[in-house]
Amino acid sequence: MGHNASNLLYLVTIVTFVWALRDLSNPARARRGVWVGAAGMALAIATTFGRHGLHDYLWMIVAMVIGGAFGAVAARRVKMTAMPQMVALFNGVGGGAAALVSWAEFHREAPLSGDLQRDISISLVLSALIGSISFSGSMIAFAKLQELIGGRPITYAGQQIVNALLFATIVGAGAAIVAGAERSWLLAVVLVGASLFGILFVLPIGGADMPVVISLLNAFTGLAAAATGFELENNVLIVSGMLVGASGTLLTLMMGRAMNRSVTNVLFGAFGQIQAGAGDVAATNGTVRPTTADDVAVMLAYAQKVVVVPGYGMAVAQAQHDVRALADLLEHKGVEVTYAIHPVAGRMPGHMNVLLAEANVPYPALKEMDEANAEFPRTDVSLVIGANDVVNPDARENRGSPIFGMPILNVDESKAVIVLKRSMNPGFAGIDNPLFVEPNTMMLFGDAKESVAKLAAAVKSL
Amino acid sequence: MSHGTLLVFEVTILVLAIFLGFEVVSKVPTLLHTPLMSGTNAIHGIVIVGAMLVMGLDHKDTLTFVIGFVAVVLGSANVVGGFVVTDRMLEMFKRKPSSPKDTDGA
Numbered sequence: 001m002g003h004n005a006s007n008l009l010y011l012v013t014i015v016t017f018v019w020a021l022r023d024l025s026n027p028a029r030a031r032r033g034v035w036v037g038a039a040g041m042a043l044a045i046a047t048t049f050g051r052h053g054l055h056d057y058l059w060m061i062v063a064m065v066i067g068g069a070f071g072a073v074a075a076r077r078v079k080m081t082a083m084p085q086m087v088a089l090f091n092g093v094g095g096g097a098a099a100l101v102s103w104a105e106f107h108r109e110a111p112l113s114g115d116l117q118r119d120i121s122i123s124l125v126l127s128a129l130i131g132s133i134s135f136s137g138s139m140i141a142f143a144k145l146q147e148l149i150g151g152r153p154i155t156y157a158g159q160q161i162v163n164a165l166l167f168a169t170i171v172g173a174g175a176a177i178v179a180g181a182e183r184s185w186l187l188a189v190v191l192v193g194a195s196l197f198g199i200l201f202v203l204p205i206g207g208a209d210m211p212v213v214i215s216l217l218n219a220f221t222g223l224a225a226a227a228t229g230f231e232l233e234n235n236v237l238i239v240s241g242m243l244v245g246a247s248g249t250l251l252t253l254m255m256g257r258a259m260n261r262s263v264t265n266v267l268f269g270a271f272g273q274i275q276a277g278a279g280d281v282a283a284t285n286g287t288v289r290p291t292t293a294d295d296v297a298v299m300l301a302y303a304q305k306v307v308v309v310p311g312y313g314m315a316v317a318q319a320q321h322d323v324r325a326l327a328d329l330l331e332h333k334g335v336e337v338t339y340a341i342h343p344v345a346g347r348m349p350g351h352m353n354v355l356l357a358e359a360n361v362p363y364p365a366l367k368e369m370d371e372a373n374a375e376f377p378r379t380d381v382s383l384v385i386g387a388n389d390v391v392n393p394d395a396r397e398n399r400g401s402p403i404f405g406m407p408i409l410n411v412d413e414s415k416a417v418i419v420l421k422r423s424m425n426p427g428f429a430g431i432d433n434p435l436f437v438e439p440n441t442m443m444l445f446g447d448a449k450e451s452v453a454k455l456a457a458a459v460k461s462l
Numbered sequence: 463m464s465h466g467t468l469l470v471f472e473v474t475i476l477v478l479a480i481f482l483g484f485e486v487v488s489k490v491p492t493l494l495h496t497p498l499m500s501g502t503n504a505i506h507g508i509v510i511v512g513a514m515l516v517m518g519l520d521h522k523d524t525l526t527f528v529i530g531f532v533a534v535v536l537g538s539a540n541v542v543g544g545f546v547v548t549d550r551m552l553e554m555f556k557r558k559p560s561s562p563k564d565t566d567g568a
Contacts, residue, residue, distance in 0.1 A: 017508075018486055020501065020505065021483075021486045021487055021501070021502065021505070022486050022487075024487075024490075024494065024497060024498045024501040025486070025488075025489055025490035025491075025494060026489075027491065030494060030497055030498075030552050031549065031552040031553070033501060034501060034504075034545055034548050034549045034552060035549075037501060037504060037505055037545065038504075038545045041504070041505075041507065041541055041545070044511050045510065045514070045541075048511050048514045049514075051515075051518075053518075053520065054514070054515070054518030055518050055519070055520055056517060056518055056527070057518070059517070059527075059531060060514055060517055060518065060534055063517070063531050063532075063534035063535045063538065064534060064535075064538040066535050066538075067534065067535035067536060067537065067538030067539040067540075067542070068539070068541070068542040070535075070539045070543075071538065071539040071540070071541070071543030071544070071546065072543070072546055074539075074543055075543040075544075075546035075547045075550065076546060076550075078547070080551075080554070083547060083550070083551060084496070086547050087496075087499060087500050087503055087544075087547060089543070090503055090504070090507075090539065090540050090543040090544045091503050091506075091540075093536040093537075093539045093540050093543075094506050094507055094509055094536070094537065094540035096533075096536045097509045097512075097513050097534075097536040097540065098509045100513070100530075100532055100533035100536070101509065101512040101516050101530075101533050103529055104516040104517075104525075104529040104530050104533065105516060107523075107525060107526055107529070108516075108519065108522065108526055117465060119469050211496075214499070215499050218499055218506070219502075221503075221506045221509075222502065222505075222506045224509070225506045225508060225509040225512070226476065226479075228509060228512040229472075229512070230469075231512075232512055232515050232516075233468060233472070235472075235475065236508060236511060237508060237509065237511060238472055238475060238476055238479070239475055239479045240505055240506070240508040241506060242476050242479035242480055242483060243479050243483040243486075243505065244483070244503075244505050244506040246480045246481075246482070246483025246484050247483040247484065247486065247487040247498075248483075248502050249484075250483070250484050251487060251490070251495060251498060251499055251502070254490070254492075254495065255495055258492060341493075343492045343495075348495070348496040349492050349493070349495035349496055350492060350493040350494060350495050350496040350497065351496060354496070354551055354554040355554070357554045358554045368492070
């Protein structure tokens with residue numbers, strides 16, 4: 001297939017991607033968007049196969065089978081709770097692929113030292129740099145969410161200086177390549193240095209901020225893909241990569257806004273530093289009151305209005321079906337049950353909506369934050385199931401708190417708060433929560449699924 | 463077409479793609495943030511095309527072949543995994559016969 005024919009087919013792919021993005025932004029059409037996008041991708045791959053003058057088809061297919069099988073199996077097997085880290089993982093491999101493409105291109109072109117067009121060398125350096133950061137940063141985000149390493153921010157003295165020096169080194173090597181010093185070791189400095197930078201960059205960011213980070217790295221991979229498009233003079237790479245770069249950047253900003261945290265704050269705020277100064281006063285200033293399932297069941301059954309506040313604990317325990325069963329029992333007793341969904345409850349925006357939809361919770365029962373907050377003052381019992389930071393009153397009241405300013409669900413305004421929690425360990429972000437020691441709060445310790453099942457049994461026997 | 467002319471064309475479509483990317487997702491409701499992120503994640507798997515072009519070069523040495531091969535493996539994992547994960551997320555939003563209007567009001 002000639003150049004023009006393949007470019008026209010690539011244009012069809014571009015159209016499907018725009019279409020897919022538009023569909024994915026609309027609840028009624030989102031699923032169709034996936035198939036439109038996948039069809040466009042298949043067309044792009046088929047078109048590339050048909051291009052004139054390519055070699056090693058068999059090995060290409062072998063590589064695709066290996067990668068595709070890994071992707072399919074990993075994506076199929078993973079539990080719904082682990083979706084966020086899968087997004088991080090697949091984003092990382094995409095970034096890695098972009099970095100490798102630029103390495104291969106450089107390796108091919110470098111022997112003709114001094115001959116690289118300036119714009120080609122700039123794109124080579126950029127895709128190597130951004131792709132490597134995206135690769136290693138996503139792997140650290142994956143490791144944090146998978147709890148292979150701690151979710152708490154990892155900080156050390158002189159971190160900023162080390163990062164700045166490292167980044168200066170990478171930029172220096174990149175600038176030298178662009179200036180015409182096309183040596184392999186300089187590109188190696190960019191690739192290795194940027195990978196290291198990605199690690200150091202994500203390590204100090206707290207686990208609770210990971211969604212924003214993954215979204216940003218996702219936009220990065222898009223940019224890296226666009227840069228490879230300039231290297232290979234390929235329109236589908238430029239446009240599709242940039243579409244993801246732009247939409248991913250906007251999405252990152254929107255997620256940050258939902259958490260009332262600016263993206264710079266997420267990236268450089270180092271959660272941990274502020275916390276050391278102020279945070280840990282509250283926990284010592286009060287006593288935690290544990291309660292039993294039977295007591296809570298009575299409170300729930302005789303309440304008029306119960307609001308369920310789900311969080312990551314519900315997701316981990318896969319308790320959504322039991323929650324639905326409990327809500328059904330309560331509704332039979334005439335209790336009004338709604339769900340208050342914080343935009344960033346769980347580890348990804350929309351995480352709770354997905355889980356509750358899986359359990360067939362009726363859509364109108366899910367209240368977004370503003371609507372839910374209006375209802376707490378006339379709520380009898382707020383049932384907090386494995387949520388922590390999104391109900392932390394420190395976000396409203398304690399200026400020293402790392403999450404100060406984040407909009408929260410004001411469960412403390414309801415008459416009683418029952419917190420279902422495994423233990424008194426701080427949440428994923430590692431921040432104390434004074435809600436747990438407030439006089440109208442009681443704690444029901446244990447695995448969320450078991451606790452909810454016990455509650456349902458106790459309500460049934462009333 | 464000269465390299466300069468081509469570059470100007472490329473930069474033009476790049477800039478248009480920026481505006482299009484912003485515009486097309488600007489109305490997304492919060493509950494679709496994660497599936498949308500996952501969907502864009504699958505779309506940047508288009509880098510597989512770059513990987514294929516590099517791997518399919520004529521007269522390449524072993525190193526280029528190996529790098530290209532690994533890049534195709536990673537790119538296809540990105541594509542397949544990205545789309546499957548997104549689809550699984552959205553599967554949860556399926557319309558239920560009991561509540562036909564459940565996709566509204568986001």
